Amino acid sequence: MTDVLQAIRAALPAATVELINNPGPGAQHSLLVSANDGRAVAKFLRDSLGFDFCSNVTGVDWLPRKVQETVSRKESVEGAGKEIPETVERDIPGFLEAVYHLYSISKKSGPLTMRMRTGDRAGDVTVPSLTPVWKSAEFQEREAYDLFGIRFEGHPDLRRILMWDGFADHPMRKDYAAPDDCEYEPTPHDETLARVKARQEAT
């Protein structure tokens, strides 16, 4: 993974690429590539590093979230410098992410996970399409567009692939609310239980 990163940095010094470590036992680290450099990095991965096969494209929906961080603040108490830990809450805005799994059949290596992020979840949802680089990404990018609402710039035929054309929502987004048309649930629980109860009280 690090050698791939070094090769990209050596060949494309202007590209913003960073390594995201996966602390789990699977240790599936991934490359986070900025959307602007996505196409150039992908071409380099295919042509120079031999990643000739894109097996999987998917999306991830990241809701806006708050993280609590402990920062130490220096303060002089009674003449002596002291470090006081302080908990600070930080907002992380939401965004969508396109994830590509790349393999090299010629070098028998992989998977390499490549990720690209959109600016936010509403207006700026564009990442460059990698279909011109790997043809196999075409249908899967359409699926990510259909279910997550990621717009792939430069895709040859960006239409919905699973839902119908007039469908307005993106069902795999975390804030998607399915139409409330369930009249009976044999084992209701959580939100469904509340809905069933409200419905039974109404009738």
Added chain:
Amino acid sequence: MVDEELRSDLQKRGIFVASFEDLYNWGRKNSLWPLQFGLACCAIEMIATAAARFDMARFGAEVFRPSPRQADLMIIAGTVTKKMAPLVVRLYNQMPEPKYVIAMGACAISGGPFKEGYNVLKGMDRYIPVDVAIPGCPPRPEALLEGLIKLQKKIEGQRLFGSHRARHADAGDPAEYPVPAYGAHDLEPPLNPALFKPRPVRRDEA
């Protein structure tokens, strides 16, 4: 109706007496032609039912027709997605009367394990009348044969005249049902209120 005693008496002498209704129903129930289409894994069981080991031909229902115009039984074998539902209703509308529907498997009955999903219709009886529902996931071929026999019994008992006559014999009952349209969030309408009237389910502890 023929007197039962007289009928059995005549039968012993080699004379068979039947009403027109009986003959008509006997003919129809033993030559059900299913529409040849499958939607998901239940279709595999339906194929097995039609093949040699289970042999649906024993019940007169082996002639799977690839056209709705020639079929009189629709076996909804599998998950009906919301994208597929208008097409299934249209196929039903294209079938000539008298026509029957078997909902095979949990998905066709109620949406099954996908009931809370965004893309699966929660039961085909929201749009078309279902005669026999076969539970299972998927139902075994024996269950499909049992469903078929249940349907044959139902056909046998159908009346052609009078106030209790069958749906297809009643000119007032519709032979076609409205095809739902693809909406922005769901099918429109999400169900046919004239057809789909679920009993309110009460549980002591919901």
